[in-house]
Amino acid sequence: MAAASTLKNMALCLTAVCLVCSAVVGVAYAFTAAPIAEAARAKTTASIARVLPEFTSEPEQGSVQVDGTDYSYYKVDGAGYAIVSPVSGFGGILTLMVGIASDGTVHNTAVLSHSETPGLGAKCTTDEQFMSQFRGLDPSVKTLAVKKDGGDLDAITASTITSRAYALAVSNAVNVFKQLTQGGQDHE
């Protein structure tokens, strides 16, 4: 039956198992690395297309530091900026892509990644009523906070923290946009 539990046997067995297992994981990684990168890229392009008005030019990637946080963004000529805005949500980092048209209004938002509770905070990716509030929103007219905090946005039912994080992410993106466009004017 089982091999005797001598030190030599145990060490040999564990070493062998670990070697084989790492090899398996390595092969799986090599095999899936390309599809994973492809899936991530397809998602980024789809998100840019979703959050900005129709565009034909190639998005141009860049990054900027605002209030000590690094933001990456995609500049699309004639359409505006798609800004990647990460904040702390309820279950971890919630990363949004916020499309801001050239006139400074929020065109649309999309969730890039989140770890919110399934069925509750995770609704921020599907709740049409909640997401539609950001479409065409003019940050100089409306306050980007949920009503509980004195803002103009309805929160997702039972997910105030997620909604709050979402509003904060959009509001941060607006600040990034301001910095980006002002920085551009300085150069002119």
Next chain:
Amino acid sequence: MSKWHFITDGFVKNNPTFVLVLGMCPTLATTTSALNGLEMGLATMFVLVLSNIVISLVAPMVPDKVRIPVYITVIATFVTVLQLLMQAFTPAAYETLGLFIPLIVVNCIVLGRAEGFANKHSVGESALDGIGVGIGFTVSLTVIGIVREILGSGSLFGWKFIPGDGILAFVMAPGAFLVLGYLMVLFNKYLAKK
């Protein structure tokens, strides 16, 4: 002798959710909708079948004192492979299930079947047992998900047929406990009658 009972045992007599009451963390947390439950069940089944097969193969060569670390390493390997595969080919499902996929490593069902079944049975029997318990887990999670989705969101597999918000409690943790409890009563009543 027919080996069919290895599958039906896992489904009825050894039903991981309603009889053995194992793997409660994913059961309660991911069954907010029928689809989530189904995906979680299938993901667990993938790991369960493969780890049962491999563990039944290596068990005779593994010294007794290090068997648990070996099993866990094997299970963790399959979970990592599953995680990479899901990220590559079903990114949407990977996103909804999120951290519950890596948590399959510590799922009692998987280690339980390795320790309680696979290390004393043949490869074929262990594979059948994995399939049986996997189906049992998948069906249980899907049923809980169906009940919670109908009551909590008024929809089924994402198809909405009752307008409005539904009873929110059923989407949240208390609803999970309630639905699990009532389904457990029904299931065991049915078993007792047989």
